[in-house]
Amino acid sequence: MLRMIAWRLPQIVATLVILSLAAWLAIGAMPGDPISLAMMADPRLGPADIERMRALHGLDQPLIARWWAWASGVLHGEFGYSRLFARPAAEVLWPALRGSLALLGAALAIAATLGIAAGMLAALRPRWRAPVDAVALVSQALPSFWLGILLIILFAVTLGWLPAGGTPDSGSAVEAARFLILPVATLAIAHLAAYARHTAAAMAEVLRAPWITAARARGAPESRIAFRHALPNAAVPLLSILALDAGALVSGALITETVFARPGMGKLLTDAVMGNDHNLALLALLLVAGTTLLATLAADLAQRALDPRLGRDG
Amino acid sequence: MTRLRLGLAILILLAAAAVAAPWVAAWLGVDPEVPDLLTRQSGPSAAHPLGTDELGRDILARLLFGARVSLAVGLAAALASTTIGLAAGLLAAWLGGWVDAVLMRLADGLLALPALPLLVLLAAMDPATIGLPRGGALADVLRIVLILAIFGWVGVARLSRAAAISVLARDHVRAARALGVGEARLLRRHVAPALAAPLTVAGSLAVAGAILAESTLSFLGLGIQPPASSWGNMLANAQDLVFSAPMAALWPGLAIAAAVAGAMLVADGLRREDALR
Numbered sequence: 001m002l003r004m005i006a007w008r009l010p011q012i013v014a015t016l017v018i019l020s021l022a023a024w025l026a027i028g029a030m031p032g033d034p035i036s037l038a039m040m041a042d043p044r045l046g047p048a049d050i051e052r053m054r055a056l057h058g059l060d061q062p063l064i065a066r067w068w069a070w071a072s073g074v075l076h077g078e079f080g081y082s083r084l085f086a087r088p089a090a091e092v093l094w095p096a097l098r099g100s101l102a103l104l105g106a107a108l109a110i111a112a113t114l115g116i117a118a119g120m121l122a123a124l125r126p127r128w129r130a131p132v133d134a135v136a137l138v139s140q141a142l143p144s145f146w147l148g149i150l151l152i153i154l155f156a157v158t159l160g161w162l163p164a165g166g167t168p169d170s171g172s173a174v175e176a177a178r179f180l181i182l183p184v185a186t187l188a189i190a191h192l193a194a195y196a197r198h199t200a201a202a203m204a205e206v207l208r209a210p211w212i213t214a215a216r217a218r219g220a221p222e223s224r225i226a227f228r229h230a231l232p233n234a235a236v237p238l239l240s241i242l243a244l245d246a247g248a249l250v251s252g253a254l255i256t257e258t259v260f261a262r263p264g265m266g267k268l269l270t271d272a273v274m275g276n277d278h279n280l281a282l283l284a285l286l287l288v289a290g291t292t293l294l295a296t297l298a299a300d301l302a303q304r305a306l307d308p309r310l311g312r313d314g
Numbered sequence: 315m316t317r318l319r320l321g322l323a324i325l326i327l328l329a330a331a332a333v334a335a336p337w338v339a340a341w342l343g344v345d346p347e348v349p350d351l352l353t354r355q356s357g358p359s360a361a362h363p364l365g366t367d368e369l370g371r372d373i374l375a376r377l378l379f380g381a382r383v384s385l386a387v388g389l390a391a392a393l394a395s396t397t398i399g400l401a402a403g404l405l406a407a408w409l410g411g412w413v414d415a416v417l418m419r420l421a422d423g424l425l426a427l428p429a430l431p432l433l434v435l436l437a438a439m440d441p442a443t444i445g446l447p448r449g450g451a452l453a454d455v456l457r458i459v460l461i462l463a464i465f466g467w468v469g470v471a472r473l474s475r476a477a478a479i480s481v482l483a484r485d486h487v488r489a490a491r492a493l494g495v496g497e498a499r500l501l502r503r504h505v506a507p508a509l510a511a512p513l514t515v516a517g518s519l520a521v522a523g524a525i526l527a528e529s530t531l532s533f534l535g536l537g538i539q540p541p542a543s544s545w546g547n548m549l550a551n552a553q554d555l556v557f558s559a560p561m562a563a564l565w566p567g568l569a570i571a572a573a574v575a576g577a578m579l580v581a582d583g584l585r586r587e588d589a590l591r
Contacts, residue, residue: 015423026435137582141575143526145533146567149552153560164556244425251428255530259553269431274438285427292426 001301008300012293016286021067023285027278028063035059070282080279084271089279093287096268099167100252103264106180107187107253108245115192116238119199123207124226132196140193148186148259155182165260183260187253194241202234209233236307243299247292318583321518324576328381328569335378346375347541367548367562376543377565383544384525384573387458391524394463396517399470400509404501406471407478418475421468429465433527436461437536454538458531462524470516474509481508511588515581522577529570545570 035053039045045053054060058069073080082089122132156164162182168175206212207230215225252265265284272281335346358365365373402421406414437458481487487504495503531537532546540547545566552563 011419015419015426019423019427137575137578138571141522141571141578143529143533143546143567143570143574145530146549146552146563146570149549149556149563150567152553153556153563157556157560247426247428251431254430254434255533258534266428266431269428270434273431273435288428289423289426293422296426 001304004301004304005297008297012290012297015293016290017071019289020071020282020286021064023282024067024070024278025063027273027276027281028066066278070278079283082272082280083277084275084280089283092280093265093268093283096252096263096265097250097287099263100257100265101249103180103183103256103262104187104249104253107184108191108249110184110188111191112195112242112245114188115195116199118192118196119201120203120226120231122196122200123203123230124222129200132200136193136196139189142189144186144190144253145255145259147189148183148256151182151186152259165262167262179262183253183256183262186256186259191245191248195238198238198241199234202237203230206230206233232306236303239299239302239306240296243295244292246295247288250291251288316583317579318587321576321579321581321583324572325385325580328573328576329385331378332381332385335375335382338375338378342372342375344372344375346371346379346543365561367551367559373548373562373565376548377545377569380543380545380548380566381569381573383455383538383542384528384546384570387455387462387528387544388521388525388573388577390455390459391462391466391528392517392520394459395466395520395524396470396513398463398467399516400474400513402467402471403474403476404478404505407475407482408497408501414475417471421471424465424468430530433461433465433531434534434536436464437531437534454542458528458537459524461531462527466520466524470513470520473512473516477509477512478505481505511584515584515588518577518581518584522574522581525570525573525577545573 035050035057039050051060058066061069070080079089081087082092085092118132118135122129152164155162163179165182166179168179212225212229215229220229250265251269252267254266254270256262257264257267265288269281269284269288271277272284367373367376402417406417481504482500484504487500490500490504528537528544529546529549532544533549535547535550538544538547548566549563552566555562
């Protein structure tokens with residue numbers, strides 16, 4: 001296990017370094033920099049002023065040199081200033097991250113619980129298979145922006161039970177929860193299908209194993225077979241989906257945040273990338289990619305712990 | 315079997331609707347791109363079976379013309395992703411070594427990135443900087459297909475790499491190689507048949523994913539540009555109109571869901587057929 005960590009961690013670091021360089025160059029290739037914005041705002045700026053301002057901000061340096069300066073800053077814990085918000089990038093990131101963690105955390109917890117329960121039901125009770133399959137198909141086929149709009153039309157416009165979007169003015173927990181219900185439902189429905197499908201497939205596979213028949217022959221009750229024998233084994237492939245969703249937890253949900261007008265990482269990331277805000281975009285991208293890569297490593301380790309056979313060849 | 319048939323039936327129906335779009339528009343005597351503010355947001359009538367949108371354009375005609383865009387993007391993007399993915403996967407499995415390592419780390423990196431914000435970034439770029447034509451529905455379709463393929467090839471590449479490696483390691487293939495069978499023949503006779511089934515499944519899933527992604531980009535205003543219609547851009551204004559015209563959001567969303575479900579049913583059906591065999 002330690003050998004695997006020692007082998008994979010440097011790979012993760014290397015991937016992140018290359019990723020940051022690629023993202024830096026890609027954002028730099030987009031037209032417009034802060035000086036062009038200043039030029040648009042002030043017609044009196046002449047070519048000499050522009051040269052001076054470029055040198056002042058280090059924009060006369062080649063992109064690669066600017067990336068190097070940024071990277072050495074990051075190594076010292078300096079993430080730089082966000083150009084769009086004129087505040088330290090880490091400070092801008094924090095509220096968006098908190099918003100996304102609340103939204104995605106609730107949605108993914110609900111999706112995983114309901115999805116795994118539905119998948120187990122489909123595998124253990126054949127008569128439930130067709131309905132669970134149908135629900136999973138529909139939930140995967142619905143575009144999430146459309147589902148969000150439908151929920152707004154039904155619960156906010158027609159029934160008037162819940163707010164159509166935004167964030168509460170007061171700090172009370174009940175108000176905050178009321179604003180969370182519709183976006184959480186939108187995201188949970190979209191993510192539920194993957195859990196249900198994969199649990200159903202993995203459980204069905206495990207239930208065919210000879211040691212399940214052996215447990216039945218010994219007279220073990222069905223509930224014990226389902227939860228103690230089958231579920232832990234079926235959980236092995238599920239961990240990979242959980243790992244990918246851990247990345248989603250941090251990257252936020254651009255569509256749901258847009259439709260429900262909530263602050264979050266999806267919107268921040270998009271604004272930063274579109275606004276040529278190198279420091280903010282890179283910090284957010286590295287956070288998301290780093291989380292996903294580390295979660296994938298954690299899932300691989302957990303899978304090996306659950307199924308020692310996987311560990312033999314590496 | 316029933317899944318496969320149901321999925322194919324849905325897709326064929328939508329394709330027929332896409333083909334029939336100009337005739338239906340001519341028969342109704344409407345132009346899906348020309349606004350008529352005097353008949354805006356009208357309910358269903360003989361002249362406009364599904365009513366009109368906020369600019370007075372016929373919703374049925376826009377829906378049918380939108381089917382052309384959505385299906386074309388879905389099929390073309392799936393084809394592009396599958397082709398690139400197959401080439402990358404085969405190359406990685408067949409050559410191994412550093413080619414394999416570089417391609418697979420590239421795939422890992424792309425998987426670790428937040429896909430949607432980057433799709434948005436790519437969609438917002440000026441197509442002229444990478445030598446693509448600017449403006450027009452066809453140019454938009456081409457641009458979206460290209461963007462979706464950049465992220466779409468990863469899954470197919472991993473899949474075909476795994477399948478090809480497992481075939482190449484089998485005894486009869488190694489025996490064939492030892493007997494001096496050429497590499498091209500080896501790929502054609504042994505690797506290609508083993509890849510056919512998983513690739514068709516992955517391909518139909520890619521169609522579903524591409525249709526969904528196109529509608530999302532168009533909803534955000536970065537995909538197919540009006541006045542050309544796509545199911546996604548028909549919904550772009552739906553949110554502002556939830557109070558005055560809630561029904562306008564119904565049809566395009568249903569069409570997207572039907573197309574995606576159809577492609578996923580085909581994928582599911584093909585997978586089951588393969589498992590039975």
